[in-house]
Amino acid sequence: AQSVTQPDIHITVSEGASLELRCNYSYGATPYLFWYVQSPGQGLQLLLKYFSGDTLVQGIKGFEAEFKRSQSSFNLRKPSVHWSDAAEYFCAVGLSGGSQGNLIFGKGTKLSVKP
Amino acid sequence: EPEVTQTPSHQVTQMGQEVILRCVPISNHLYFYWYRQILGQKVEFLVSFYNNEISEKSEIFDDQFSVERPDGSNFTLKIRSTKLEDSAMYFCASTVGGFGNQPQHFGDGTRLSIL
Numbered sequence: 001a002q003s004v005t006q007p008d009i010h011i012t013v014s015e016g017a018s019l020e021l022r023c024n025y026s027y028g029a030t031p032y033l034f035w036y037v038q039s040p041g042q043g044l045q046l047l048l049k050y051f052s053g054d055t056l057v058q059g060i061k062g063f064e065a066e067f068k069r070s071q072s073s074f075n076l077r078k079p080s081v082h083w084s085d086a087a088e089y090f091c092a093v094g095l096s097g098g099s100q101g102n103l104i105f106g107k108g109t110k111l112s113v114k115p
Numbered sequence: 116e117p118e119v120t121q122t123p124s125h126q127v128t129q130m131g132q133e134v135i136l137r138c139v140p141i142s143n144h145l146y147f148y149w150y151r152q153i154l155g156q157k158v159e160f161l162v163s164f165y166n167n168e169i170s171e172k173s174e175i176f177d178d179q180f181s182v183e184r185p186d187g188s189n190f191t192l193k194i195r196s197t198k199l200e201d202s203a204m205y206f207c208a209s210t211v212g213g214f215g216n217q218p219q220h221f222g223d224g225t226r227l228s229i230l
Contacts, residue, residue, distance in 0.1 A: 034218065036221075041223075042223055042224075043119075043121075043206060043221040043222050043223040043224050044158070044206065044208075044221040045221075046218050046219075046220070049218050090157070090158060092158075094217070102148060102160040102163050102171060102173075103150075103158075103160060103219060104160070105150075105157045105158040105159070106157060107156065107157040108157060108158075
C-alpha cells in the first residue's frame with residue numbers, strides 16, 4: 001500500500017540555521033511528490049513538486065527538495081531558516097495509474113524556530 | 116492569484132444533525148476533492164469528484180457522506196447524521212487535471228466541531 005513517512009514529529013532550529021525535513025515514501029509506480037506547508041489556522045500551501053527530470057527542485061520561500069529514488073526519499077531543505085517558517089510541513093505522494101490524483105499525506109513535521 | 120474558498124471557517128453542530136460544508140473551487144479547475152484532518156493527525160483523502168460524479172472515495176467516505184456540485188461554482192460536502200468522531204478540519208481542493216502530477220490547491224478549511 002502507498003504510504004508516506006515523516007519520521008520527525010517536531011523539529012526546533014535556530015533562526016539562520018539550515019533545515020532538513022525528512023520524507024520517505026512507499027509507492028510501486030513513478031511517484032509524484034509534493035511538499036505543503038500549513039501555518040496555524042490556514043490551509044495547505046504548495047511549496048514545491050517533483051514529477052520527473054532534475055531531481056533537485058526549487059520551490060517558493062527559498063525551499064528546495066531532492067528526490068532520491070534509491071532511498072525512496074524526498075527531503076526538504078532550506079539553507080537559512082526565518083522565524084516566519086515556523087509551521088507544519090507535509091510531504092505527499094500523488095497517485096498515478098488510474099487514480100484521480102488524490103494525495104497521500106505524511107503525518108507532518110512541526111517546525112519551531114528559536115530566535 | 117485565484118483561490119479555493121471554504122465556508123464557514125468554523126461550524127459547531129449537535130451530534131446527529133446534518134451539516135453542509137461549502138467550497139468554491141478555482142473557476143477553471145475540473146477535479147475537486149475533500150480531505151479531512153483530525154486534530155493532531157495527518158490529512159486524509161475522502162473523495163474526488165469529476166464531471167458531476169464521484170471518481171474515487173476512501174473507506175472514511177461512508178453512506179453518511181455525500182458530495183454535490185449544485186451549480187457551476189459550489190462544491191459541497193454533506194454529513195447526514197454527524198458523530199463525535201466527525202470533528203475535524205475539512206479541506207476542499209481543486210486541480211485542473213486528475214492525474215497525480217497536478218498540484219492541488221487547497222482552501223483554508225472548515226473546522227467542524229460536533230458536540
